[in-house]
Amino acid sequence: MGPGDGAEPKGSPWARGSKPSAGLYLVATPIGNLGDITLRALDVLGHADLVACEDTRVTGKLMQLLGLKAPLSPYHDHNADKARPALLARLRKGEVVALVSDAGTPMVSDPGFKLVRDCIESDIPVTALPGASAVLTALQLSGIAAERFLFAGFLPSKGAARRAALQELAQVPATMVFYESPHRTGESLADMVTVLGDRMGAVTRELTKLHEEVARGSLAQLAQRYADTPPRGEVAIVVSGPGAGGPVTQADMEGRLRAEIEKGLSVKDASALVAAETGHPRRDVYAKALRLFRGGNEE
Template sequence: MATPIGNAADITLRALDTLRAAGAVACEDTRVTGKLMGIHGIDTPLVSYHEHNAARMRPVLIGRMKAGEAIALVTDAGTPLVSDPGYKLVRECVAEGVEVTTLPGASAPLAALVLSGLPTDRFLFAGFLPNRQTARRAAIGELKGVPATLVFFESPQRLPESLADMAELLGPREGAVARELTKLYEEVRRGPLPGLAAHYAEAGPPRGEVVVVIGPPGAEDTPGEADVDALLREALSRLSVRDAAADVAARTGQPKREVYARALELARDAGPGGASGGGEGGRR
């Protein structure tokens, strides 16, 4: 039996009982979990299970559980299986008919959502955005039209530039930046995205783990045909059809195929003397 257990800093009595009763505790870092075990006087053996050894350790852990042993899975922080390799262990447990239960602890995405003051009836947790700006902007553009509150993880070092991209592509939506949730130095900063971007551009990267929450789109966030055409004409004046379509799709959240088809129409209408970068041959 596998039992994922939540954040050690907010551990429950039930979780402590489970750790004591388990045959072994699988954890990301035995040093981190070892401190927790020592504080509570628990001497259950620790087994290392992390991103780099997960493929090798899963068959070992599955074998022990199929033999009747209970294994507890602990993460260094947050909720197991959220942005960590634990989900693959649970998936294999399910495939092998091994019973799985969970003892949730602190969840940074949910805590940030609750503290943000933004709508909670519908939300999308999108994990980490891509590191590179071009890919990151494309990902933000794809999510622009999602009718839900958006929740992201972000590294402190990339936060200022990510917020700048969000402010440019999503406009003045309300947002919140939460860091070190459920810990001693918990902090939540709320406001329109441009204001948040300006603050962190001046203050620099914060310390600790960061979650960004962005409110859902309003009617003003959905561009009309005239808006898309205007953006495309401007983009076609300096880019090829393909690059102009990609740029506008990222900025508006419109489907890439539809934007590309409209860009082709506008480039044909402009003719040879039209937009200088309108055709594929416009690339330099």
């Protein structure tokens, strides 16, 4: 029996009034809007014997806002090796331990995978509670194809190392998502133009919060926009994948348009096809096609 079968197994963490069965629960928390907490998350956090978190101050404030009380224990990059044995000991005793990050889904840019790995090796149950994710939210709002994507985390802070990292990713046939600090956003975008070519991109900030903003355009346009005025708040950058053979030049685009129209496609249909293949905005490709083939079959 699986999700959606209509019946709740005994000890289900979403069963009203019951304590979840023992094990590790990976609990997603809001990335900005408190209303994005899930009912399952509320139930598990409310019943947990312990909540392991990156920063007890951040999670403590969240618990207070949600009206929940549970012991908190820090679990982060700097103490994970020392803290993990104690967490495993409590789990082996049959306790309910919830693992949260400061915001969003655990296991994304945090040390949680080592705890999960050790639980799996010790036959300790592990359950994930889906919820808010900056990666997926950025993808949704970017306007860039997301059938295949790669989360690339944070790029190195130094220019040479950052460009080397981008070079390793240059031919990955997928949309990419990066986390970035606001004050390095302009520099990173400029390096992306240099290494990846002028692909389409989106800079998202303060997702789900009051001042949520998504800037879309070519990487060159975005680099210019943020060169002297860094964005504020938490930033995620979405970059389209490479075109066939690498970044698409204007000559390449004209050639593709011409080839499709010669096959009998209308200007409109040819533009839609080339836009999908290259990641360029459909309106821009259509405008170029009209300039090149004005008088042709536009429908």
